[in-house]
Amino acid sequence: MSGINSADMRFSNEMLVLNSVRDGGMSRAQLAKTTGLTRAGIAFIVDQLVAKRFLCEGERFVSESTGRRSTFIEIERSNWFAIGIALTRHSCKVGFVNLLGEIVADTRVSIEEAGDPSACLSMACEKVRDLIVEHGLGKDNILGIGISMPGPVDINKGMAISSSSVWNGIPVRDIVSSYFNCPCIIKNTSIAQCLYEKNYGVGKDLSNFLYIKLGDVIGGGVVVDGRPLSGHNGFGNELGHVSVDFNGPECSCGNKGCLNLYASVPALLSRYPEAGFSSWDDIIDSVYTGNASAMKMLHDEIGMISVALTGFINIFEPDAVILGGDLAYRPQIVQTLLSETVNSHRMLRESRKIPFIIASKDDFYSLRSAAYVFLDEFYEGTFPLKGKE
Numbered sequence: 330m331s332g333i334n335s336a337d338m339r340f341s342n343e344m345l346v347l348n349s350v351r352d353g354g355m356s357r358a359q360l361a362k363t364t365g366l367t368r369a370g371i372a373f374i375v376d377q378l379v380a381k382r383f384l385c386e387g388e389r390f391v392s393e394s395t396g397r398r399s400t401f402i403e404i405e406r407s408n409w410f411a412i413g414i415a416l417t418r419h420s421c422k423v424g425f426v427n428l429l430g431e432i433v434a435d436t437r438v439s440i441e442e443a444g445d446p447s448a449c450l451s452m453a454c455e456k457v458r459d460l461i462v463e464h465g466l467g468k469d470n471i472l473g474i475g476i477s478m479p480g481p482v483d484i485n486k487g488m489a490i491s492s493s494s495v496w497n498g499i500p501v502r503d504i505v506s507s508y509f510n511c512p513c514i515i516k517n518t519s520i521a522q523c524l525y526e527k528n529y530g531v532g533k534d535l536s537n538f539l540y541i542k543l544g545d546v547i548g549g550g551v552v553v554d555g556r557p558l559s560g561h562n563g564f565g566n567e568l569g570h571v572s573v574d575f576n577g578p579e580c581s582c583g584n585k586g587c588l589n590l591y592a593s594v595p596a597l598l599s600r601y602p603e604a605g606f607s608s609w610d611d612i613i614d615s616v617y618t619g620n621a622s623a624m625k626m627l628h629d630e631i632g633m634i635s636v637a638l639t640g641f642i643n644i645f646e647p648d649a650v651i652l653g654g655d656l657a658y659r660p661q662i663v664q665t666l667l668s669e670t671v672n673s674h675r676m677l678r679e680s681r682k683i684p685f686i687i688a689s690k691d692d693f694y695s696l697r698s699a700a701y702v703f704l705d706e707f708y709e710g711t712f713p714l715k716g717k718e
Contacts, residue, residue: 344710346374354387354401375402382408404428409472413700416478418495421453426700432693434460446495454508473512475702480517484563487515493581512712516702523550523557524705525698526651530689535648539641541568542654546593571637592633601626609655635670643676653688660687
């Protein structure tokens with residue numbers, strides 16, 4: 330076993346301090362107590378991070394215990410940034426955020442507008458580069474890039490590998506890297522949203538949770554011990570490709586009776602053409618008016634999703650289940666039905682009731698999720714800190 334040199338120890342302590350103040354400012358004394366480092370050690374680290382402009386000194390306050398005036402140490406908002414690129418089936422949303430994940434600037438390019446997905450991505454990169462210049466910043470202010478895209482995604486090749494994806498085979502990471510000379514990390518959209526919920530959202534205080542979202546497909550992810558579960562080359566977490574009917578039709582993935590074939594919004598609508606609904610919102614709105622067809626469709630949907638969720642829950646017993654995407658639209662009845670159905674069928678139903686929580690509401694949800702693909706790695710200490718000593 331090799332020892333830890335002083336440079337590694339200093340970097341570890343710097344990251345410890347940065348992570349300690351992410352949720353709000355602290356005095357130097359509070360930092361020493363929180364981190365277990367000495368006052369002298371904290372003073373040195375803080376001074377270094379202020380010099381590198383990762384930290385700044387905030388407002389002064391009077392300590393109730395000592396009566397002395399102290400200074401809050403906070404994350405610097407105006408010097409270091411991360412680019413977020415959120416790819417969807419129809420567009421590319423791009424922008425950049427500060428170290429607290431706050432949106433500084435954003436824009437969007439549609440695939441239809443650009444002509445094809447590759448051109449859309451290139452156009453979006455050019456636009457975000459222009460935004461950086463407009464804000465008086467340079468490439469040296471960008472720490473890295475986070476990309477989210479519909480899966481499955483090969484994180485090592487930096488591209489989608491599903492024949493059904495509009496981004497299939499396009500070297501997304503290579504295209505982005507040609508515009509920006511900095512680290513670039515790519516994840517499945519659902520994993521990016523798991524990271525958002527864990528770091529910013531309703532999963533912040535949960536160590537283990539299951540995230541599921543409804544839309545054109547069923548997506549989701551699993552967080553275990555505070556970290557997203559990721560398989561070989563970043564694969565896994567394909568909740569939509571769990572079979573709910575082994576005698577069902579063959580899916581594009583090669584399996585039979587996948588949840589996506591029954592419970593995605595397009596699949597649900599196609600099974601009930603006579604109902605005349607065009608979206609999930611239409612169905613739910615009609616449920617609240619007592620429409621019988623809408624109620625039948627909802628109970629069908631709940632049954633399908635519950636079968637899959639119960640299986641996942643029996644595997645790892647999460648603290649909670651987070652419902653996102655269309656499931657978060659007027660969610661009370663969906664939340665109640667899923668909770669009742671799953672909690673009455675899961676193996677450990679007598680021990681406790683697993684809560685079903687609605688995902689965070691954020692106008693920049695997808696973009697911030699994408700940016701956090703990088704920021705999560707940054708705060709984990711994957712990359713060295715920029716800046717002069």
